[in-house]
Amino acid sequence: MSVVASQLHREDSTCKPCRSCKWQIPDPTDPNSGQCTANRTEAGAVWKRWIRDVMNMTCTRHEEGKLSFREHV
Amino acid sequence: MTTVTSIDHKGKKIEFFPENEAEQDIPDDELHEHLARPSTERTRRLKARCRWKHASAGEFVEKGVSAGIERMRLITEAHKANDGKPEVIRRALGLKHILDNMTLVIQEDEFIVGYHAEDPNKFPLYPELSYMAVQDYLISDYAPQPVKEASEINDYWKPHSLQSKCQEYFDPVDLTRMYQVSTMEGPSFASGYNSLIPPYETVLEDGLLTRIKLAEENVSNAYKQMEKLPWDGTTGLEWLDKIDNWKAMIITCKAVISWARRYSRLCHIVAEHYETDLKRREELMEIADICYRVPAEPCRGLKDAFQAKWFTFLVCHAIDRYASGFAQLEDRLLWPYYHKSVVEKSFQPMEFEEVVELVEMERLKISEHGAGKSRAYREIFPGSNDLFILTLGGTNGDGSDACTDMTDAILEAARNIRTTEPSIVFRYSSVNRNKTLRLVFECIRDGLGYPSIKHDERGVKQMLDYGKFSLNGNGATQEEAHSWANVLCMSPGLTGRRKSQKTRSEGGGALFPAKLLEIALNNGYDWSYSDMQLGPETGDPRNFDKFEDLWEAFRKQYAYAISLCIRCKDVSRHMEGKFLQQPFVSAIDDGCMELGVDAVVLSEQPNGWHNPITSIVAANSLVALKKLVFEEKKYTMDQVCGALRANWEGYEEMRMDFKNAPKWGNDDDYADTLIKDFYEDILGGEMVKIRNYSGGPVLPVGQAVGLYMEVGTRTGPTPDGRFGGEVADDGGISPYMGTDKKGPTAVLKSVAKVQDNQKANLLNQRLSVSMIRSGYGFDIWKSYMQTWHDLNIDHVQFNVVSTDEMKAAQKEPEKHQDLIVRVSGYSARFVDIPTYGQNTIIARNEQEFSSEDLDFLNVEL
């Protein structure tokens, strides 16, 4: 399958892993996985994507930081 | 209140002015900031300095809250030191080691004392339950310090944890599906989440010294039985486990007494060496006396009862292991002590007002109780601390009204102090006295979101029905069936000296029909969240040529999910019985004491349930598909699949058709007939086929908590016209927000149609502020409740809060700290909820009663 850089994809040992991205929050159960919350619809909904491996996945929207609880779900 | 509603009814114009005239001058958007009235200066101060521990989106809202290391350190030391001992004794010695060595905390102004961590801003962790939950804390801002030591402790527990012990017995793919919480809630062994109802009654009535004596007699009798001649190995060996269990009970009861007496000593020391205020000094001496006597001895008055109950709560819910909930039938449990202190004045004499203050203080204790729960559960009750829910009201065994002045004191305190926790369930029966109903109404009117109302007779019948499946033929009696309380938000379970729920095999945990339908429309594959196969292959939907094909595809997805969920709970319980026994809970349960069986092993009263959440999104979607694809043939399944894959982009006209298809909650027979079938034949019908650990069936408890938001964000677009990531329906059997367009009584008529194969179903209603706060409010509400009751509906809860006030709070959160809303099954501080969730509450229809509604409810105005 081709990789679209702007979408979540695998990149082993990336220096911009989802783990450090402001849009990521950990998976509800397994902290090695996560949830990407970057996809926010115009109506204010947050449409999440599951991140299988937060250390080895990324995309071009990566931004360092952390959002407040108010901006998550 | 500046907004006044009016309607024409029976030929006259009715205007809804506030019942309390002074409210006319309070702006609508700050009303709730004017309603708190702590009953004493002390509770005002306690509330002002309350160390709230609300969580939202996995984060703690207040600064400075973090996990403590003390409990995890102590349980690890004990586990290592007692290797080789019988497991139940090892568990008992673990609790003893914690209680003997843990830091005690006493705060200014407190009357009920006791805490479960080394600092009032901290909460404990439980590495023996889930190593993943602790791992998550280790990488969070709330990590226990020093992190290195905590991490080593977690590594030690990894092979010994409940999670590791259970995982062995599952396909890793199934576990990956569950851990992400999109079609199913994660298993309790991976989160450490639990619930129980401690048999408080035995602690208050007997005291632990009596329990120790009983266990000692049982041990001595067991040795005598074993020594009988001639030896019979087929029965004689059964005594071995029993002896261990009773010995473990003795160890834990002694440890709890000694811990409580350490509190007594601390009160003395603070009074004598630190406190300068004479009155407080005296009070500390009084607390010292109470903690010396209880829970060792029977409670003699109401102060004793509150303190003994609190100690028991801490041990069962937070120190021995984590369990959510504050389940109890509190008015009935405390009434004998109320009688002694307030009516007879024979011990700890006091007036009604002092009881109210005690209740307010207990509410504030719960408000600052920290739960070391996993991320999943820090996400799904946003704006609150944990699911702390107590039950009141209902009927006695002879059918008479069970409301007492203790009930009224609890309600009055809740109304006065305004805290999100604990939430209250009121068991509504036609025989409940007016005075108490008025207080129930006042709490609801003031926007607390509780009491949520449950149908008393339905609960009693349910306990008797489950009791028939008792594995030892000792299910609920008629009298016991009348002593039910909600275990968590929605589901009744027995309270009392025995037969209450001890662990999670009975009840709790969710599965998500909206997401299950989404994957049924993709042959079991989840393209929108996890990009993996989430369920069985149930066919390409483009090839479904009858509605029944789709119906059965959904059924298969659901049947797979529910069996897996219940299997997880039962495997968990099996392992708990081997490695996570609860000897203290056993000691205070009459059944465990009599039989010498551990509390997590013994099951006398089955009470299995599981929570379908997001059912209405799925049900409305099925209605729209049936109508537009299979009956009217306006669209093909191919078009539907294409439109959903595009998140309706480029398909707006089609989306509007699906959005405008008949919806639940409007007394529309087209929608309701199919949805009734969906609930009774699939949601209930597939569950009821299952037998769980306790030998009983499993029944659905339609719920939502905050999962309707979480799962909404993990669910792609659905054929009810919903976009991907949008919120799902907010509760069990509640109409989807904004789609109940025919008024409040049409909602009741729809909901009343679903009756078979259900344990409970949550109904969320948002009522007009001006109508409910008017002089007519109580009459309207009472008639509404009677109609609701006569329609045999299980549950209802209310929001009475204006959109203006919620919007004002979004703009200036710091000015709206007292604005409480009902989310679903629990209440939350509005400003502590993420914006996404706040908007879902604002979007609910504020129902106004029309003249037709009032006619149907038979209200005289």
Add this chain to the structure above:
Amino acid sequence: MTTCKECEFFFSVPEDADDYKPAKGDCVVEKQDEKGKYWLAKPVSEKDGCCEQYRPGSR
């Protein structure tokens, strides 16, 4: 070495207490933060080496 025994915050466990052991004591310290005052008690032994909160003044 200075020990808990010499500390103002050390209180010997009385002999009639359930958890009495020779040399055992309660370390009781007063704390204050923006939410108010509170007291913490933990078991120590009079022979334990003192901690950074030590204040001279044995009882």
